[in-house]
């Protein structure tokens with residue numbers, strides 16, 4: 001098969017990890033007889049520097065014309081004091097909205113050879129396999145107004161958490177569809193004891209559940225979910241929640257796996273290309289030093305193969321290569337206490353490539 | 357000293373744990389020569405059942421006239437489908453607002469003899485002593501509008517996250533004042549890369565910091581904070597954040613201590629009585645069975661002694677009695693795997709009383 005991929009390296013360690021992930025894609029292409037071609041485009045802080053726009057028109061055009069998008073990371077202290085519309089994150093938020101990537105899949109699992117890396121006890125995290133489904137184009141991230149204002153002569157600021165029925169329906173439905181292929185359990189997380197939007201969310205989840213008689217639905221308050229993810233993550237199969245709760249809970253859940261440098265994500269729309277990206281940030285402190293862990297981005301490539309190209313066995317080949325590389329003892333610095341014996345970003349990739 | 361305390365037992369296990377905590381107050385009164393008198397009032401679901409109001413006028417009146425308020429817990433499945441204004445939680449939210457309890461202190465520490473109870477590794481949690489300062493009367497909990505509406509003929513719901521400068525200033529200032537008495541570090545948690553209210557929050561935190569030259573201020577994004585609390589909680593001294601982030605992060609942080617049944621809280625205003633309450637919920641599943649852990653409520657009594665009555669040594673006596681009781685091996689069911697050898701709610705209190 002021929003596939004066109006847009007690369008959005010972005011900021012910080014983004015370019016390094018994307019470069020490594022492309023090496024993996026190329027090897028998969030060679031072995032399985034696919035042709036992956038790439039177009040690189042600017043996003044985030046680097047795009048602001050070059051085009052005064054965190055999401056230039058030509059980037060969006062390239063993304064729309066491609067079969068899938070691989071993103072590194074955006075952001076960094078350099079742009080922290082820029083006005084809101086020129087912040088790197090705005091590029092990411094805008095592309096999510098432009099491509100209608102309403103569904104953000106964040107699988108949380110733990111590599112066998114890394115079970116001891118987690119700060120959570122082995123018996124709690126071993127064998128964990130849960131999927132966080134985060135709504136990605138609604139809620140506080142996009143609600144209007146989001147602005148400074150004057151309240152009784154006093155400075156104030158407001159953000160808006162709003163959801164329409166159709167926005168909630170499609171993400172809940174996605175969660176149920178994914179649960180059907182997995183453990184057949186959906187945990188819907190909200191704050192229905194306080195928020196009206198959560199009460200609508202919960203009501204719609206109950207409605208959609210009727211279309212999926214073989215999947216069980218439960219509800220959990222977000223504060224309790226933050227606790228249960230640490231206490232007993234094994235109780236979860238598919239966890240679905242709104243945008244900001246999903247942001248917080250998925251980063252928290254990443255600690256199950258021992259390092260944020262390990263977890264991939266896919267952001268999908270109803271049709272059209274999705275974005276595949278590591279859930280870690282741009283880590284400006286280690287950028288350019290060959291210290292970044294490329295595995296989250298390589299695992300994102302596996303998600304791309306699976307979800308964008310329906311290449312199941314290619315995806316599995318990548319995941320087992322990651323596993324084998326880790327089993328062989330190769331580790332980037334984030335996985336080694338004190339950094340002794342750690343390998344560089346591209347050496348980690350070499351180890352993965354050796355097993356594909 | 358003479359002190360008037362309003363008891364708000366509330367729902368579920370609330371009445372049981374409040375009863376036990378009063379036994380501790382009485383013993384402290386006996387030993388140290390204070391006179392604590394009590395008035396009990398209704399709140400939450402029980403108040404809805406009796407008065408069709410989760411916060412009856414007479415409850416509010418009793419609270420305003422007292423020196424401090426001890427609350428159990430509110431809520432339960434019985435009232436889950438009630439209209440918003442008749443939900444038990446509404447009673448709690450309204451009393452926080454009425455008494456202007458803008459500052460919610462949630463200390464997170466771990467009892468030495470319970471270090472192994474945490475699902476997080478001992479080397480990560482041992483000796484943890486951090487203080488979460490949660491803004492309690494603003495943000496999404498109280499912003500208007502919070503309602504259903506119709507958007508382009510479609511059902512929708514909206515909640516509002518708003519903060520005025522004065523609301524942010526007073527809670528940040530409180531965090532700095534508390535940090536001065538502790539480790540002299542404030543971590544302000546926000547989502548400034550997305551929310552306008554967080555950008556105002558961060559700006560004001562930076563301004564207030566100038567008044568406290570001996571305290572260091574750092575900022576952290578909420579998603580990262582959710583991660584860092586598990587990864588390395590020792591980096592925190594005072595963590596200050598807005599209402600909903602504080603709700604989520606403090607429940608998460610409670611997992612450090614091994615059980616939600618252990619952590620106390622104090623909700624304070626600029627002047628006037630504060631509410632002292634365990635951070636756990638009403639646990640309807642175990643209500644009335646003598647299984648509830650009273651220690652969080654007893655520790656809340658210690659916070660009352662310290663913050664409301666300035667009885668430092670009385671507060672310390674209670675905390676060391678809790679420690680001693682736990683050291684002696686006495687455990688409620690939440691602290692014992694498989695429940696063998698666990699004691700009842702009042703036996704746990706007996707053990708504490710024995711050491712005061």
Ligand SMILES: CC(C)[C@H](C(=O)O)[C@@H](O)C(=O)O
Pocket residue numbers: 075089092247549550579
């Ligand atoms: C960079 C930031 C805007 C983004 C988010 O909050 O969605 C990131 O944290 C993520 O989770 O992808």
Ligand SMILES: CC(C)[C@H](C(=O)O)[C@@H](O)C(=O)O
Pocket residue numbers: 193194223431445448603
């Ligand atoms: C009961 C609920 C409204 C409340 C809150 O969210 O504030 C509780 O979770 C808490 O943390 O005190």
